[in-house]
Amino acid sequence: MHNRMIKRHDQPSILIHWFNAACWFFLLATGLGLISNPALQPIVQWWPKLMRDLFGGGAALLKVHIIVGVVWAGIWLIFIIAGIARYTLPFLKQIMTYKLPRDIQWMIKKNIQMTLGYKNMARMVKLLGWNGEIPDQGFYNAGQKAAAVGMIAGAVVLVVTGVIMAISKVYLSSAQTPLVQWSITIHYMAAAVTFGILLIHIYMAAISSEERPAFISMFTGEVPEEYARHHHKLWYEKVDI
Ligand code: HEM
Numbered sequence: 001m002h003n004r005m006i007k008r009h010d011q012p013s014i015l016i017h018w019f020n021a022a023c024w025f026f027l028l029a030t031g032l033g034l035i036s037n038p039a040l041q042p043i044v045q046w047w048p049k050l051m052r053d054l055f056g057g058g059a060a061l062l063k064v065h066i067i068v069g070v071v072w073a074g075i076w077l078i079f080i081i082a083g084i085a086r087y088t089l090p091f092l093k094q095i096m097t098y099k100l101p102r103d104i105q106w107m108i109k110k111n112i113q114m115t116l117g118y119k120n121m122a123r124m125v126k127l128l129g130w131n132g133e134i135p136d137q138g139f140y141n142a143g144q145k146a147a148a149v150g151m152i153a154g155a156v157v158l159v160v161t162g163v164i165m166a167i168s169k170v171y172l173s174s175a176q177t178p179l180v181q182w183s184i185t186i187h188y189m190a191a192a193v194t195f196g197i198l199l200i201h202i203y204m205a206a207i208s209s210e211e212r213p214a215f216i217s218m219f220t221g222e223v224p225e226e227y228a229r230h231h232h233k234l235w236y237e238k239v240d241i
Pocket residue numbers: 008017020021022024025139140143144145147148151198201202205206214215216217218
């Protein structure tokens with residue numbers, strides 16, 4: 001078989017993905033810098049000090065965190081609306097379409113195969129009455145779909161709670177203090193959960209050698225035919241080559 005290259009991502013999707021990643025790391029770094037209470041700070045205490053020194057104090061750090069958050073959400077909103085037919089809806093359809101028996105089987109088998117190898121996976125799943133074959137997947141595999149849904153839900157919660165906090169001093173009265181306090185807690189929790197998903201996403205995409213062609217495709221837009229056939233067969237079968 002020829003190992004031709006197959007188009008996987010368009011330029012605008014690649015650009016928005018890396019813009020997203022850059023904003024995310026910046027918001028995470030500055031957000032962690034805003035937590036000055038040692039009892040709440042999940043990483044070392046020198047981080048808030050470093051961030052505050054870098055940006056000229058806590059107030060300036062908060063300002064830059066809000067500005068980047070608004071720019072991030074604003075660019076996203078434009079992309080979502082402008083690309084509704086070409087990018088947004090097809091992407092949402094891909095990540096929301098599940099065939100539960102196949103996808104659950106994929107999740108269980110893939111996790112065992114990645115940690116214990118193919119032979120042990122085949123032996124273990126026999127107990128469940130399954131064979132050792134990993135079920136075929138579409139444009140995204142079950143893990144990517146679940147991660148994408150989690151990341152989007154996390155982003156929506158972060159934006160909503162972020163806006164409530166940002167406008168609280170100007171537009172909200174003291175009667176709305178509980179709303180703001182809940183927003184702080186939920187913002188913090190959403191950031192932690194999304195970051196957890198992101199660690200797996202980055203490990204799978206940038207570190208695991210199996211997915212190296214997908215990582216390269218996030219720059220070039222293309223994957224080798226053999227990779228597409230092996231990892232995303234249901235998509236590969238529909239692509240016009
Ligand atoms: C160093 C950081 C990152 C790396 C190396 C990376 C890598 C990748 C790669 C290679 C893909 C394409 C997978 C494929 O074609 O099958 C992808 C897709 C995606 N990335 Fe990232 N990414 C990073 C950061 C982020 C961040 C910060 C977010 C969001 C918070 C994010 C959200 C997504 C989503 C939603 C997709 C589409 C679905 C998926 O593949 O999970 N990525 N990423």
